[in-house]
Amino acid sequence: MSKLKMLKRTLISETVSNVGQIVLIKGFVRIRRDHGKLIFLDVRDRSGFIQVVVNPKISEKAYASGQELKPEFVVEILGKVNKRPVGTINKDLSTGEVEIEATEITILSKSETLPFGTGGNELNLELPTLLDHRSLTLRHPKVAEIFQVQAKILEGFRKAAEELDCTEIVVPTIVVGATEGGAELFEVKYYDHKAYLSQSPQLYKQMMVPVFERVWTIAHAYRAEPSVTTRHLAETTQLDFEIGFVTFEELLNLLEKVAVRMLKHVQDSCSYVDKVEFDKIPRLTLREAQGIIFKEFGRDNRKEKDLTPQDEIDICMWAKKKHKSDLVTITHFPTLAKPFYIMPDPKDPEYSFSYDLLFKGVEILSGGQRVSDYDKLVKAIKDRGMKVDAFEMYLMAFKYGMPPEGGFSFGLERITMKLLNLSNIREASLFPRDMERVDERL
Amino acid sequence: MSKLKMLKRTLISETVSNVGQIVLIKGFVRIRRDHGKLIFLDVRDRSGFIQVVVNPKISEKAYASGQELKPEFVVEILGKVNKRPVGTINKDLSTGEVEIEATEITILSKSETLPFGTGGNELNLELPTLLDHRSLTLRHPKVAEIFQVQAKILEGFRKAAEELDCTEIVVPTIVVGATEGGAELFEVKYYDHKAYLSQSPQLYKQMMVPVFERVWTIAHAYRAEPSVTTRHLAETTQLDFEIGFVTFEELLNLLEKVAVRMLKHVQDSCSYVDKVEFDKIPRLTLREAQGIIFKEFGRDNRKEKDLTPQDEIDICMWAKKKHKSDLVTITHFPTLAKPFYIMPDPKDPEYSFSYDLLFKGVEILSGGQRVSDYDKLVKAIKDRGMKVDAFEMYLMAFKYGMPPEGGFSFGLERITMKLLNLSNIREASLFPRDMERVDERL
Numbered sequence: 093m094s095k096l097k098m099l100k101r102t103l104i105s106e107t108v109s110n111v112g113q114i115v116l117i118k119g120f121v122r123i124r125r126d127h128g129k130l131i132f133l134d135v136r137d138r139s140g141f142i143q144v145v146v147n148p149k150i151s152e153k154a155y156a157s158g159q160e161l162k163p164e165f166v167v168e169i170l171g172k173v174n175k176r177p178v179g180t181i182n183k184d185l186s187t188g189e190v191e192i193e194a195t196e197i198t199i200l201s202k203s204e205t206l207p208f209g210t211g212g213n214e215l216n217l218e219l220p221t222l223l224d225h226r227s228l229t230l231r232h233p234k235v236a237e238i239f240q241v242q243a244k245i246l247e248g249f250r251k252a253a254e255e256l257d258c259t260e261i262v263v264p265t266i267v268v269g270a271t272e273g274g275a276e277l278f279e280v281k282y283y284d285h286k287a288y289l290s291q292s293p294q295l296y297k298q299m300m301v302p303v304f305e306r307v308w309t310i311a312h313a314y315r316a317e318p319s320v321t322t323r324h325l326a327e328t329t330q331l332d333f334e335i336g337f338v339t340f341e342e343l344l345n346l347l348e349k350v351a352v353r354m355l356k357h358v359q360d361s362c363s364y365v366d367k368v369e370f371d372k373i374p375r376l377t378l379r380e381a382q383g384i385i386f387k388e389f390g391r392d393n394r395k396e397k398d399l400t401p402q403d404e405i406d407i408c409m410w411a412k413k414k415h416k417s418d419l420v421t422i423t424h425f426p427t428l429a430k431p432f433y434i435m436p437d438p439k440d441p442e443y444s445f446s447y448d449l450l451f452k453g454v455e456i457l458s459g460g461q462r463v464s465d466y467d468k469l470v471k472a473i474k475d476r477g478m479k480v481d482a483f484e485m486y487l488m489a490f491k492y493g494m495p496p497e498g499g500f501s502f503g504l505e506r507i508t509m510k511l512l513n514l515s516n517i518r519e520a521s522l523f524p525r526d527m528e529r530v531d532e533r534l
Numbered sequence: 535m536s537k538l539k540m541l542k543r544t545l546i547s548e549t550v551s552n553v554g555q556i557v558l559i560k561g562f563v564r565i566r567r568d569h570g571k572l573i574f575l576d577v578r579d580r581s582g583f584i585q586v587v588v589n590p591k592i593s594e595k596a597y598a599s600g601q602e603l604k605p606e607f608v609v610e611i612l613g614k615v616n617k618r619p620v621g622t623i624n625k626d627l628s629t630g631e632v633e634i635e636a637t638e639i640t641i642l643s644k645s646e647t648l649p650f651g652t653g654g655n656e657l658n659l660e661l662p663t664l665l666d667h668r669s670l671t672l673r674h675p676k677v678a679e680i681f682q683v684q685a686k687i688l689e690g691f692r693k694a695a696e697e698l699d700c701t702e703i704v705v706p707t708i709v710v711g712a713t714e715g716g717a718e719l720f721e722v723k724y725y726d727h728k729a730y731l732s733q734s735p736q737l738y739k740q741m742m743v744p745v746f747e748r749v750w751t752i753a754h755a756y757r758a759e760p761s762v763t764t765r766h767l768a769e770t771t772q773l774d775f776e777i778g779f780v781t782f783e784e785l786l787n788l789l790e791k792v793a794v795r796m797l798k799h800v801q802d803s804c805s806y807v808d809k810v811e812f813d814k815i816p817r818l819t820l821r822e823a824q825g826i827i828f829k830e831f832g833r834d835n836r837k838e839k840d841l842t843p844q845d846e847i848d849i850c851m852w853a854k855k856k857h858k859s860d861l862v863t864i865t866h867f868p869t870l871a872k873p874f875y876i877m878p879d880p881k882d883p884e885y886s887f888s889y890d891l892l893f894k895g896v897e898i899l900s901g902g903q904r905v906s907d908y909d910k911l912v913k914a915i916k917d918r919g920m921k922v923d924a925f926e927m928y929l930m931a932f933k934y935g936m937p938p939e940g941g942f943s944f945g946l947e948r949i950t951m952k953l954l955n956l957s958n959i960r961e962a963s964l965f966p967r968d969m970e971r972v973d974e975r976l
């Protein structure tokens with residue numbers, strides 16, 4: 093039996109503390125370079141990358157295997173960890189001071205010749221090509237990094253939830269009726285009935301406030317957007333909080349606290365993410381923001397019911413310049429432009445206790461204080477021309493006692509996109525769904 | 535301004551360390567009892583329950599408010615924390631040695647008279663009533679407990695994932711085609727196309743193995759089960775792992791390790807959950823299990839391709855009696871009874887490297903070692919009469935190098951159901967979906 097079968101695997105990141113030892117690594121060939129009689133391999137596993145030298149003088153057999161190798165071959169390599177010669181140290185690599193001298197190479201799985209080069213630091217493919225070959229392109233380190241960041245956003249969100257004493261809930265995605273009164277619903281053939289895919293966990297998380305008071309959920313949300321933009325997907329991931337016994341002011345403090353907690357966690361975990369500034373997040377009402385845009389950027393949108401995409405970019409530039417903040421909170425959108433469950437500001441009911449959080453020019457969060465009074469809620473539903481009957485179970489929660497409450501919802505893919513300065517939200521979803529694509533092009 | 539508005543809220547669980555102090559609590563009236571000239575309230579918040587005494591001699595005004603109160607009213611109560619008289623200590627309650635003497639009561643939200651009594655330790659409603667009034671019945675402590683346990687299962691699963699160095703992935707639920715070859719798919723009207731709701735994150739998590747090597751996801755899974763049973767739902771939650779560079783034996787060790795880690799976490803967090811025994815989990819092949827059932831229970835199912843529901847109950851009883859284990863692992867189901875991606879046992883290809891984990895008479899996990907060779911995978915798809923074209927992106931992952939790998943998937947609602955000895959899986963889902971119900975009855 094070969095030595096290879098008897099040794100325990102060493103992760104690539106652990107090789108640096110095994111100089112002079114024989115180790116067994118397992119991973120993927122990332123790059124193969126031939127230099128005269130030597131073969132150099134870059135090998136990756138889940139912990140990192142390392143250079144492997146295949147020298148026929150060390151092992152003829154390993155060299156013969158080495159000559160077969162191409163990118164994405166899966167291998168087990170037995171070899172000695174050596175310090176690299178001084179001039180060849182790679183400072184960009186955490187294992188850059190060592191290399192493995194191969195004594196045995198076993199090919200676990202072969203790869204066909206790749207349809208494009210993947211050896212560069214960037215992948216540089218057009219979006220359709222990137223997505224057509226998704227199960228291959230995700231392996232490129234720069235692409236994989238996006239989803240390491242995404243995993244850290246999720247982890248940071250959960251850490252915030254734990255610190256705020258919130259309980260996780262699991263909410264369904266199959267619903268009856270257009271609960272938020274919007275169009276753009278995907279219809280599901282549900283046995284002999286019509287159902288829809290949920291636009292958000294909103295109504296369910298509200299129903300859970302009297303149960304656990306503070307709840308969170310990570311939920312899929314579906315919108316049949318009839319257009320193709322760089323910042324919309326048909327299936328997205330929402331990170332949601334809903335909190336009882338709070339005021340509007342407390343909600344603003346909470347959402348900013350959670351956002352900062354989450355972003356800090358990502359920055360602490362992923363050194364390659366650009367530094368985000370968020371010492372003091374400016375808060376503006378919609379009308380104040382529009383006033384600034386008029387004054388500073390010359391566009392008069394002061395009667396509009398929302399910021400335009402360009403407004404969002406500009407007000408973020410303003411916040412960055414004036415307040416050194418990559419985040420800005422916008423409050424008080426017009427009541428009738430918001431869903432029925434958002435509470436009007438009692439001092440000026442034309443505007444609502446709603447808020448968005450903008451990050452580098454894009455809305456990454458929205459939410460508000462909720463209408464918690466049953467009669468007002470019924471009226472708000474009727475005012476929007478919706479049927480009260482469709483909300484029977486939801487309204488029941490308000491009929492039997494509901495504290496003042498509110499919440500907010502982050503868009504996972506949007507945060508990912510902006511943290512990494514991606515130009516299209518499709519790059520921030522492992523397997524993006526839109527009008528034109530469900531894995532394959534439609 | 536009243537004192538009430540100036541004090542910071544005290545959580546009910548914190549009152550025990552505030553004896554003699556004036557505190558402000560916020561919560562829901564659970565029960566009101568009138569004893570002569572005194573009103574006793576049981577009040578709950580997210581941290582627990584406490585008894586409040588409303589005495590007209592202390593405050594006429596508080597007493598007047600107290601007389602208005604009914605179950606589920608939302609209140610703020612200002613009062614003094616007193617030690618209870620010795621004979622009235624409630625040992626079943628963590629705050630049972632204290633009570634609050636109310637000096638001010640503010641009603642934040644009123645409740646209509648409840649359609650059924652909720653004051654008992656058990657709710658004791660028929661299932662349809664329980665679900666018709668879901669947003670109310672979830673508030674009952676015994677019902678809420680189910681979902682505290684569920685949150686702890688999820689947390690325990692994530693702790694195991696973290697300890698195993700796995701990366702979280704987000705997989706889509708809208709898919710094209712019946713990826714697992716099964717029927718029972720929900721059809722979605724996807725723009726001008728037909729799409730379906732995913733039966734499992736299986737193919738996506740496998741595609742991610744070459745990216746992160748070890749991945750996990752918590753995903754919704756959909757099955758249009760045409761029948762109504764006590765252990766099937768149309769929308770369920772799966773807890774999934776997929777791991778590269780593993781053998782079948784290692785997978786069995788891993789799944790048992792994760793299951794035990796998760797169940798232990800729940801037991802450490804929730805004292806009211808029955809103790810689970812799992813020192814040494816017995817492992818049986820399907821045929822061995824059927825042999826035991828024949829010998830011990832007299833039913834000859836030795837040629838069947840799976841355990842029957844009664845077999846699952848009986849083999850768990852056997853494992854409990856013989857091995858003091860509430861868990862039992864069953865391996866080697868017939869290859870053709872399993873999906874195409876499950877690897878046949880090379881020593882006896884009629885049977886496969888598949889496994890189920892049974893817990894108290896029900897399967898709570900299934901999985902297997904995967905076919906990682908491209909040609910074998912294509913053949914397995916064709917052998918089952920499916921179209922290779924439908925798996926283009928999935929197969930791409932195998933064309934470009936795939937290590938030996940495998941994984942498993944837990945059913946969240948089933949674990950919840952069995953941990954709490956619930957008789958119907960609908961009780962283990964906040965808002966269960968089945969043939970007959972999507973919140974309201976269909």
